[in-house]
Amino acid sequence: MKTKFFSWILVICISLSSSIAQTENTALVLQEMTWVDVEDYLENNDMVIIPLGSTEQHGPHLPLGTDYYEAFEISKAISQQTGILVAPALFVGYSIYHSGFPGTLSLKPETMEQVLFETAEALIKYGFSKFLFFNYHGGNNIVQDRVIHRINHTTEAVAIAIGVGSELQSSGNGEFDWHAGIKETSIMLYLKPDLVKMERAQKPVISFTPRVEELKSLSEKYAELDPVWKSLLGVPSETKKGGASHELSSNGIWSAYDPKSATKEIGQKNVNQMVERAVKLIKAWKLAEN
Numbered sequence: 003m004k005t006k007f008f009s010w011i012l013v014i015c016i017s018l019s020s021s022i023a024q025t026e027n028t029a030l031v032l033q034e035m036t037w038v039d040v041e042d043y044l045e046n047n048d049m050v051i052i053p054l055g056s057t058e059q060h061g062p063h064l065p066l067g068t069d070y071y072e073a074f075e076i077s078k079a080i081s082q083q084t085g086i087l088v089a090p091a092l093f094v095g096y097s098i099y100h101s102g103f104p105g106t107l108s109l110k111p112e113t114m115e116q117v118l119f120e121t122a123e124a125l126i127k128y129g130f131s132k133f134l135f136f137n138y139h140g141g142n143n144i145v146q147d148r149v150i151h152r153i154n155h156t157t158e159a160v161a162i163a164i165g166v167g168s169e170l171q172s173s174g175n176g177e178f179d180w181h182a183g184i185k186e187t188s189i190m191l192y193l194k195p196d197l198v199k200m201e202r203a204q205k206p207v208i209s210f211t212p213r214v215e216e217l218k219s220l221s222e223k224y225a226e227l228d229p230v231w232k233s234l235l236g237v238p239s240e241t242k243k244g245g246a247s248h249e250l251s252s253n254g255i256w257s258a259y260d261p262k263s264a265t266k267e268i269g270q271k272n273v274n275q276m277v278e279r280a281v282k283l284i285k286a287w288k289l290a291e292n
C-alpha cells in the first residue's frame with residue numbers, strides 16, 4: 003500500500019514538473035542568438051529590453067555586479083513571459099560616489115549615454131523600434147533619461163523606462179533601505195544565492211552630516227523637504243556634501259536596517275512584482291499596436 007502511495011506521489015511530481023517545464027520559455031538574449039535567430043525574431047517583433055546596472059561596491063557581502071545581475075535577471079524573466087528579446091549593453095554604470103571602496107568602476111554620464119545611444123542606433127538599423135530600458139541603479143537614471151529623450155527626439159523609435167525608479171515601478175516607499183540593505187540582499191538571495199556572502203552581512207554605521215540630519219528630521223514634519231536631503235546623498239566626495247558612499251556608511255551599505263534579516267522570499271516577492279508590472283505593460287503595448 004505504501005509503495006503504491008509513493009508511486010502515485012511520483013507520478014504527480016513528474017506531471018507537475020513537466021507542466022512547469024512546458025510553460026516556462028527560455029529567455030531570448032541577443033548574445034546567445036545567431037543572426038538568423040534575430041532575423042526570425044524581427045519578422046514579428048520590434049521590441050527590445052536593455053538592462054542597465056553597475057559594477058560597484060555593494061557592502062562586504064554582495065558582489066560588485068549586484069545591480070547588473072538584478073537588471074539582467076529580471077529582464078530575462080520578463081523575456082521568458084513575453085518573448086521579448088534582451089540586448090545587454092553595459093556592465094558598468096555611473097557610480098563615481100561609490101569609488102571609495104575598491105573594485106567600483108564608473109563611466110562618465112556622457113560616455114555611457116553615447117555607448118547606449120550608438121547601441122540603440124545599431125538596433126534601429128535592423129528594425130528594432132521599441133526600447134524598454136530596465137535600470138537597477140539610481141546613479142544611471144540621469145543617463146537613462148537622456149538616452150530615452152535622444153531616441154524619442156532624434157529617431158523614429160520609441161523608448162521608455164520600466165525599471166526601478168520608473169513610473170511603472172514606483173512603490174512610493176521612502177524608507178531608508180536603498181543600497182545593499184534588506185531589500186537588495188533579499189533579491190540577490192533569490193536571484194544569485196551563490197554570490198551572497200551572508201556571513202559578512204552586517205548593519206552599517208551611518209554617518210549623516212549635521213546638515214543632512216537636520217533636513218531629514220525636518221522632513222518628517224514637512225514632507226516637501228524630502229527631496230532636499232536626498233539630493234545631498236549619492237554625490238562625489240569632491241562636492242564636500244558628505245554624501246559619498248564611504249563618507250556615509252561604514253561598510254558601503256545604505257540602510258537603517260540589518261541585512262541579516264534578508265530572505266529569499268522577500269526577494270522573490272519583489273522580483274515577481276516588478277516582472278508582473280512589466281509583463282502587463284508589454285502585453286498592453288503589443289495589443290495597442292496590433
Ligand SMILES: [Zn+2]
Pocket residue numbers: 060068069138139181182186
Ligand atoms: Zn544596487
